[in-house]
Amino acid sequence: MVGNVVIVGAGQAAVQAIDTLRRHHFGGRLTLIGAEPELPYQRPPLSKKYLAGALARERLLLRPASFYAQHAVETRLGRRVEAIERREQRLRLDDGTSVAYDALLLATGSRPRPLAVPGTDLEGVYSLRTVADAERIRPALICGARLVIVGGGYIGLEVAATARESGAEVTVLEFAPRVIGRVTCNAVSDFYATEHERRGVRIVCGARVQAIAAHGTPQRVRAVITEDGQEYAADAVLLGVGAVPASELASNAGLPCEDGIRVDEYCRTTDPAIYAAGDCANLPSPHYGRRLRLESVDNAFEQGASAALNLLGQTTVHDRVPWFWSDQYDLKLVIVGISAGYDEVVLRGNPASRAFTACYLREGELIALDSINTPKDQLAARKLIPARARPDRARLADPGVTLQQAC
Numbered sequence: 550m551v552g553n554v555v556i557v558g559a560g561q562a563a564v565q566a567i568d569t570l571r572r573h574h575f576g577g578r579l580t581l582i583g584a585e586p587e588l589p590y591q592r593p594p595l596s597k598k599y600l601a602g603a604l605a606r607e608r609l610l611l612r613p614a615s616f617y618a619q620h621a622v623e624t625r626l627g628r629r630v631e632a633i634e635r636r637e638q639r640l641r642l643d644d645g646t647s648v649a650y651d652a653l654l655l656a657t658g659s660r661p662r663p664l665a666v667p668g669t670d671l672e673g674v675y676s677l678r679t680v681a682d683a684e685r686i687r688p689a690l691i692c693g694a695r696l697v698i699v700g701g702g703y704i705g706l707e708v709a710a711t712a713r714e715s716g717a718e719v720t721v722l723e724f725a726p727r728v729i730g731r732v733t734c735n736a737v738s739d740f741y742a743t744e745h746e747r748r749g750v751r752i753v754c755g756a757r758v759q760a761i762a763a764h765g766t767p768q769r770v771r772a773v774i775t776e777d778g779q780e781y782a783a784d785a786v787l788l789g790v791g792a793v794p795a796s797e798l799a800s801n802a803g804l805p806c807e808d809g810i811r812v813d814e815y816c817r818t819t820d821p822a823i824y825a826a827g828d829c830a831n832l833p834s835p836h837y838g839r840r841l842r843l844e845s846v847d848n849a850f851e852q853g854a855s856a857a858l859n860l861l862g863q864t865t866v867h868d869r870v871p872w873f874w875s876d877q878y879d880l881k882l883v884i885v886g887i888s889a890g891y892d893e894v895v896l897r898g899n900p901a902s903r904a905f906t907a908c909y910l911r912e913g914e915l916i917a918l919d920s921i922n923t924p925k926d927q928l929a930a931r932k933l934i935p936a937r938a939r940p941d942r943a944r945l946a947d948p949g950v951t952l953q954q955a956c
């Protein structure tokens with residue numbers, strides 16, 4: 550029985566683990582250590598309402614300050630863990646102190662992927678992960694300011710929507726042939742590109758950034774230059790080229806890492822006292838038959854809960870079909886499941902109506918779904934995909950037939 554649990558990383562997964570531990574009557578010592586000075590907060594609004602200035606800072610908090618006192622959590626915020634001393638079951642912090650553990654949960658999240666070109670350290674070049682990042686970017690989103698976003702993934706497109714609604718002139722440079730192409734089919738990419746262009750966002754695909762150019766003293770961003778010699782004038786640049794898992798604590802401690810901290814289906818590393826959950830963790834998915842590392846609120850929430858149960862000895866296999874959402878303008882995209890490996894896409898509804906669903910099939914089985922303003926479909930999919938539903942193609946393509954009736 551563990552008596553002293555320490556969680557490193559004060560984010561979504563950590564909060565859910567705390568909630569689950571105490572709900573399941575863990576009466577031992579519980580410590581939360583986080584590098585950011587804030588209590589755990591929601592990141593999704595950072596590219597949406599909070600960036601737009603339409604949400605107060607306090608509303609970001611995942612739980613009020615009183616939650617941590619009520620749950621007897623010792624918080625050490627603004628403190629980075631520098632090393633795990635596994636033999637001694639002890640952590641070394643950046644203020645020189647040590648914290649002992651019986652069980653350790655690594656919930657260290659991910660960080661923006663760096664872009665390896667000259668000029669990323671210039672004034673006016675940003676990335677977006679933390680509330681402090683959002684507050685630095687916000688003043689740049691003013692009417693008429695030229696914002697160049699490198700990367701047409703979710704964060705890039707969400708910021709594009711927020712910036713456009715603030716009146717900024719927005720250009721998105723995407724290296725791939727289409728935006729959000731890593732996880733969606735052509736129809737969904739085309740739809741989003743059209744929606745952005747309709748509102749005045751310039752989208753340039755196949756654009757490989759070579760450098761970010763400067764002017765003035767101190768040196769400030771002037772333009773983004775692509776390999777074909779084009780210059781895109783910029784007052785500000787957002788780098789949105791994906792995220793990398795914060796797994797260095799684990800790898801430096803000799804724990805296996807490969808695209809995240811490798812854990813088993815119980816969220817446990819090869820060290821039986823150490824678990825990992827959320828963006829930093831790479832788990833086997835029994836449903837999909839392969840390893841996954843995911844970056845979503847649902848994933849961090851569910852893995853934080855699973856890790857906590859396993860840490861208490863309540864053996865729980867983590868086998869969930871994940872889901873993710875993205876809000877851009879008045880469009881709500883919900884992705885259920887993992888579409889990788891699909892061999893067929895069936896559309897329900899017409900993209901021109903601005904409410905449609907893309908269903909991804911593999912050998913006839915529904916493996917994933919992108920729902921754009923079709924809440925009934927995504928809710929149904931959350932049950933049908935785990936049940937390995939095999940829809941009738943013709944009925945699936947008919948939006949007059951419910952998803953349940955098609956399966």
Ligand SMILES: Cc1cc2nc3c(=O)[nH]c(=O)nc-3n(C[C@H](O)[C@H](O)[C@H](O)COP(=O)(O)OP(=O)(O)OC[C@H]3O[C@@H](n4cnc5c(N)ncnc54)[C@H](O)[C@@H]3O)c2cc1C
Binds near residue numbers: 562591630795827
């Ligand atoms: C701008 C933005 C928009 C997003 N929008 C959506 C969305 O619309 N829908 C959705 O599902 N998901 C969205 N996400 C993703 C979602 O927010 C993340 O998947 C989720 O926050 C991951 O939670 P986590 O607990 O794994 O990590 P995090 O919330 O990142 O928390 C990890 C914490 O660990 C700390 N840490 C790291 N290393 C150390 C260390 N050595 N010592 C101490 N502390 C450390 C970090 O500083 C960080 O505070 C968005 C993310 C961002 C950045």
